Amino acid sequence: MMCDQSKTGSAGQNAVLGPSxxxxxxxxxxxxxxxxxxxxxxxxxxxxxxxxxxxxxxxxTLLDVLREKLNLTGSKKGCGLGQCGACTxxxxxxxxxxxLLLAALVERRDIMxxxxxxxxxxxxxxxxxxxxxxxxxxxxxxxxxxxxxxACIAEGxxxxxxxxxxxxxxxxxxxxxxxxxxxxxxxxxxxxxxxxDGAF
Amino acid sequence: xxxxxxxxxxMGPFDLHRPTDLNExxxxxxxxxxxxxxxxxxxxxxxxxxxxxxxxxxPRRLVSLCGLLDEGIHMDAHELRLGAAATMANVAAHPDVLxxxxxxxxxxxxxxxxxxxxxxxxxxxxxxxxxxxYFRDVGYEVCNKRNPGSGCAAIGGxxxxxxxxxxxxxxxxxxxxxxxxxLVALDAxxxxxxxxxxxxxxxxxxxxxxGDTPHIEADLKPGEIITAITVPRYAAGxxxxxxxxxxxxxxxxxxxxxxxxxxxxxxxIRDARIAVGGVATRPxxxxxxxxxxxxxxxxxxxxxxAAEAATQGARGQGHNEYKIELMKRAVRRALETAGGFx
Numbered sequence: 001m002m003c004d005q006s007k008t009g010s011a012g013q014n015a016v017l018g019p020s021x022x023x024x025x026x027x028x029x030x031x032x033x034x035x036x037x038x039x040x041x042x043x044x045x046x047x048x049x050x051x052x053x054x055x056x057x058x059x060x061t062l063l064d065v066l067r068e069k070l071n072l073t074g075s076k077k078g079c080g081l082g083q084c085g086a087c088t089x090x091x092x093x094x095x096x097x098x099x100l101l102l103a104a105l106v107e108r109r110d111i112m113x114x115x116x117x118x119x120x121x122x123x124x125x126x127x128x129x130x131x132x133x134x135x136x137x138x139x140x141x142x143x144x145x146x147x148x149x150x151a152c153i154a155e156g157x158x159x160x161x162x163x164x165x166x167x168x169x170x171x172x173x174x175x176x177x178x179x180x181x182x183x184x185x186x187x188x189x190x191x192x193x194x195x196x197d198g199a200f
Numbered sequence: 201x202x203x204x205x206x207x208x209x210x211m212g213p214f215d216l217h218r219p220t221d222l223n224e225x226x227x228x229x230x231x232x233x234x235x236x237x238x239x240x241x242x243x244x245x246x247x248x249x250x251x252x253x254x255x256x257x258x259p260r261r262l263v264s265l266c267g268l269l270d271e272g273i274h275m276d277a278h279e280l281r282l283g284a285a286a287t288m289a290n291v292a293a294h295p296d297v298l299x300x301x302x303x304x305x306x307x308x309x310x311x312x313x314x315x316x317x318x319x320x321x322x323x324x325x326x327x328x329x330x331x332x333x334y335f336r337d338v339g340y341e342v343c344n345k346r347n348p349g350s351g352c353a354a355i356g357g358x359x360x361x362x363x364x365x366x367x368x369x370x371x372x373x374x375x376x377x378x379x380x381x382x383l384v385a386l387d388a389x390x391x392x393x394x395x396x397x398x399x400x401x402x403x404x405x406x407x408x409x410x411g412d413t414p415h416i417e418a419d420l421k422p423g424e425i426i427t428a429i430t431v432p433r434y435a436a437g438x439x440x441x442x443x444x445x446x447x448x449x450x451x452x453x454x455x456x457x458x459x460x461x462x463x464x465x466x467x468x469i470r471d472a473r474i475a476v477g478g479v480a481t482r483p484x485x486x487x488x489x490x491x492x493x494x495x496x497x498x499x500x501x502x503x504x505x506a507a508e509a510a511t512q513g514a515r516g517q518g519h520n521e522y523k524i525e526l527m528k529r530a531v532r533r534a535l536e537t538a539g540g541f542x
Contacts, residue, residue, distance in 0.1 A: 170314050
């Protein structure tokens with residue numbers, strides 16, 4: 001589950017990680033972490049307005065849980081180190097890099113992924129803007145760009161192309177679709193200002 | 201260009217403790233500010249998760265501070281008090297910080313990315329580890345910070361990123377935090393809480409020089425955590441500038457940075473505070489520059505002449521001599537900006 005090479009979800013997990021480590025030299029733990037060995041934690045994660053009860057390795061990042069446990073593969077692992085932003089999601093309305101969050105530390109937070117944006121066939125205005133402005137080529141960074149862009153607009157940081165470039169600097173695009181990404185965000189920000197929708 | 205040596209593997213296993221009480225968290229004896237620890241703390245996690253993913257840190261126990269620390273930001277007649285768990289984003293957006301301690305907001309907004317600033321705590325930012333590529337790549341066994349006594353690969357290696365101030369024969373790695381530079385310029389202190397109780401330490405003095413123990417970075421005992429950062433009221437309302445020079449326009453660490461805060465009355469500089477980053481093994485005040493500006497007349501020639509003193513004691517390591525002149529110019533630019541000449 002933790003390696004980039006893992007192809008399966010939870011079924012392959014123990015094979016990938018190896019046997020649990022015996023750590024009897026450590027005192028029995030208190031709090032909610034369970035027994036002394038490095039074992040699975042029971043957590044409840046709230047994703048796209050639904051609650052999910054899961055058994056996870058303490059090392060699991062939110063990104064890994066989304067992709068490997070919940071099949072929400074819209075969020076991408078571009079670097080796994082918080083540098084590219086392809087894994088950006090919203091948590092309590094703010095933008096975060098899901099590869100930098102340990103899943104066990106975000107219980108009960110209100111998490112939204114790219115999959116949670118559209119209402120059936122009705123796309124979020126920023127999703128529509130990305131299509132109208134041709135704001136993606138390979139699409140790998142796109143989920144993260146859109147989630148980050150939604151927050152950028154909601155924060156009030158989309159007042160100009162220059163401001164958008166500064167406030168979107170946590171999201172990289174190797175295809176170089178930046179100009180169109182900025183245009184899409186400007187379009188959607190303008191629609192928001194004009195009061196066309198309540199999606200932000 | 202130095203080749204990467206380490207192959208990516210998974211994080212090593214650890215027990216994750218999520219205590220519901222601060223005293224319980226402290227009793228678990230996690231130890232911040234050094235690499236050779238069995239137990240480590242995690243708060244925001246933006247640096248810790250990177251260190252774990254790259255196996256730089258391999259603790260057997262991780263103690264979460266989530267929900268246990270003060271997130272508040274309060275200013276009163278004596279000081280600005282920042283809870284350790286206040287996020288970078290919230291501190292940089294706070295009206296009292298923007299109005300009265302703008303250097304802090306400037307330093308923060310020049311750091312990281314919006315997503316990281318939402319997640320990162322300010323105390324964690326102060327305790328982040330160096331970006332030295334040899335430290336961060338465990339494929340290099342030679343690193344006195346990770347393997348005490350093994351040597352320093354940057355000395356005699358690729359060192360354009362490294363320190364021209366505060367270096368030793370054991371380590372030339374630069375401290376990475378912009379916020380720390382701004383806070384040291386403003387005489388900030390930290391409140392620490394540990395198994396033996398509470399104490400307060402000047403932030404600049406909390407950081408150790410590498411000396412011959414570069415694996416010990418901060419004056420923190422086992423179990424000790426930062427609970428708050430305080431900035432004195434006398435450092436409020438100054439004319440400030442934070443200049444950060446880096447290889448990219450955003451989302452990149454400093455090659456050189458300068459934090460300046462001037463106490464100006466009329467056309468006279470009553471007091472000057474200057475600290476530099478990207479160039480030293482810990483945030484670095486420049487008292488020799490400050491001394492030239494105390495009671496000086498506010499004119500651009502005085503500022504430029506004072507900046508000349510910035511390079512005193514600076515020493516290159518082979519690839520970073522450019523930082524000496526660049527640091528002087530960054531200090532001059534920050535002085536001119538703070539002084540209202542730009």
